[in-house]
Amino acid sequence: MRLRQDRECLGDACVSSGRADVVIVGGGLASGLTALRIRALRPDCDVVVVEQKPPGAIDHTWSFFHSDLDAATRSWLLPLAAVTWPGYSVRFPHYARRLATGYASIVEAQLASAVDEALGSRALRGVHVADLSANVARLSDGHEITAPLVIDARGARPTASLSLAWQKFVGLEVRLAGPHGLDGPIVMDADLPQLDGYRFLYVLPFDETRLLVEDTRYSDGDGLDLEGVAADALAYAATKGWRVAEVIRREHGVLPIALGGDIDAFWDEQAPGVPSIGMRSAMFHPTTGYSLPDAARLADLIAAAPILESGPVLELVRERSKHLWRERAFFRALNRMLFLAAKPDQRWRVLARFYRLPQPIIERFFAARPTFGDQLRTVIGKPPVPVRAALSAVVGGARHA
Numbered sequence: 520m521r522l523r524q525d526r527e528c529l530g531d532a533c534v535s536s537g538r539a540d541v542v543i544v545g546g547g548l549a550s551g552l553t554a555l556r557i558r559a560l561r562p563d564c565d566v567v568v569v570e571q572k573p574p575g576a577i578d579h580t581w582s583f584f585h586s587d588l589d590a591a592t593r594s595w596l597l598p599l600a601a602v603t604w605p606g607y608s609v610r611f612p613h614y615a616r617r618l619a620t621g622y623a624s625i626v627e628a629q630l631a632s633a634v635d636e637a638l639g640s641r642a643l644r645g646v647h648v649a650d651l652s653a654n655v656a657r658l659s660d661g662h663e664i665t666a667p668l669v670i671d672a673r674g675a676r677p678t679a680s681l682s683l684a685w686q687k688f689v690g691l692e693v694r695l696a697g698p699h700g701l702d703g704p705i706v707m708d709a710d711l712p713q714l715d716g717y718r719f720l721y722v723l724p725f726d727e728t729r730l731l732v733e734d735t736r737y738s739d740g741d742g743l744d745l746e747g748v749a750a751d752a753l754a755y756a757a758t759k760g761w762r763v764a765e766v767i768r769r770e771h772g773v774l775p776i777a778l779g780g781d782i783d784a785f786w787d788e789q790a791p792g793v794p795s796i797g798m799r800s801a802m803f804h805p806t807t808g809y810s811l812p813d814a815a816r817l818a819d820l821i822a823a824a825p826i827l828e829s830g831p832v833l834e835l836v837r838e839r840s841k842h843l844w845r846e847r848a849f850f851r852a853l854n855r856m857l858f859l860a861a862k863p864d865q866r867w868r869v870l871a872r873f874y875r876l877p878q879p880i881i882e883r884f885f886a887a888r889p890t891f892g893d894q895l896r897t898v899i900g901k902p903p904v905p906v907r908a909a910l911s912a913v914v915g916g917a918r919h920a
């Protein structure tokens with residue numbers, strides 16, 4: 520069914536003032552994946568995406584392990600990736616390991632072009648949405664787009680209902696003066712001075728001389744010294760003998776790490792009647808703050824939903840978010856051990872110990888699908904933090920739970 524479209528041109532964007540079948544407010548990761556899946560499974564569906572950033576604004580690289588997703592979801596996601604690698608490595612003091620789990624990165628520009636290609640002039644960039652309700656998105660200039668399904672994909676919002684710590688980072692995409700010599704990503708290099716909690720470097724080799732070098736900290740607070748951390752990332756590059764010829768681009772993030780919370784209260788805070796997706800729906804891996812796998816799986820579910828209207832889709836998304844939150848209590852207990860029991864400069868020991876587990880357990884951990892046996896293997900043995908503190912953080916944690 521195609522609904523009537525009255526178009527008007529506003530600046531560079533050909534804005535629809537009128538109707539669509541689906542309006543997605545926010546044009547980031549979850550929005551892009553959902554729009555593409557709806558268009559793939561329901562080609563007649565008129566989907567509008569409204570993104571406030573101007574065309575060409577690029578500040579994300581989104582990565583995932585192949586094992587995060589089942590084959591069906593991977594089959595449509597991998598073609599969106601700019602780079603894939605057959606494995607990755609991790610480094611800790613006195614211990615390094617290479618894992619044969621595939622890794623892939625989607626760059627924001629590529630996802631945006633795929634969405635632009637699929638939606639044409641229905642992908643509105645540089646357009647801010649002032650307000651939204653179950654059936655209307657009101658643009659800042661006063662125009663309105665109405666649709667049976669309006670989805671809120673505006674990214675994370677502040678909340679008092681979840682107890683969070685933070686994964687913070689600044690990443691620099693750099694061009695080196697010569698080859699870096701890496702044969703794959705370094706997902707964690709923690710063999711370095713610890714700062715502001717658990718600190719590690721994350722390095723993605725896009726080609727022989729182009730790298731993303733990201734300095735990351737697992738911290739109690741959400742403050743991020745952009746210049747200081749960028750300087751630390753460059754200093755790390757220098758210690759590896761990589762001479763930076765050019766900084767091409769920067770990205771930074773402050774991602775939530777879940778310690779506890781009340782998921783029902785979180786959903787009660789949402790705008791009434793409006794389904795949300797991505798970080799805004801609290802669907803992220805509790806220990807990494809990454810949302811791509813959940814967003815991809817949810818995109819499949821929404822695209823295949825029997826009725827594309829706000830009421831039924833809200834029901835579907837809310838139930839899924841609550842179900843995942845409850846199912847992932849184990850991760851929050853582990854996070855409490857990492858943040859509450861381990862001294863900040865000793866947090867790396869928890870990760871170093873984790874990375875000695877068999878590869879399939881590590882894969883299921885990052886896919887947020889650990890078996891009961893995996894959970895036991897992850898915690899059994901002498902904890903790398905004081906035993907009493909670990910027990911009180913994992914079993915107790917009442918104020919966070």
Ligand SMILES: Cc1cc2nc3c(=O)[nH]c(=O)nc-3n(C[C@H](O)[C@H](O)[C@H](O)COP(=O)(O)OP(=O)(O)OC[C@H]3O[C@@H](n4cnc5c(N)ncnc54)[C@H](O)[C@@H]3O)c2cc1C
Binds near residue numbers: 579770771
């Ligand atoms: C730099 C960075 C790198 C990350 N890397 C990874 C990774 O490798 N793997 C992974 O799984 N996760 C990663 N994450 C975490 C998480 O998956 C991302 O934050 C992801 O982008 C969240 O998706 P989202 O769709 O919820 O929000 P976003 O992708 O942030 O999209 C929200 C969009 O809504 C727009 N918007 C907000 N308000 C309005 C408005 N009023 N009107 C119009 N538009 C609006 C914003 O401009 C934004 O583009 C990363 C996060 C960051 C910040």
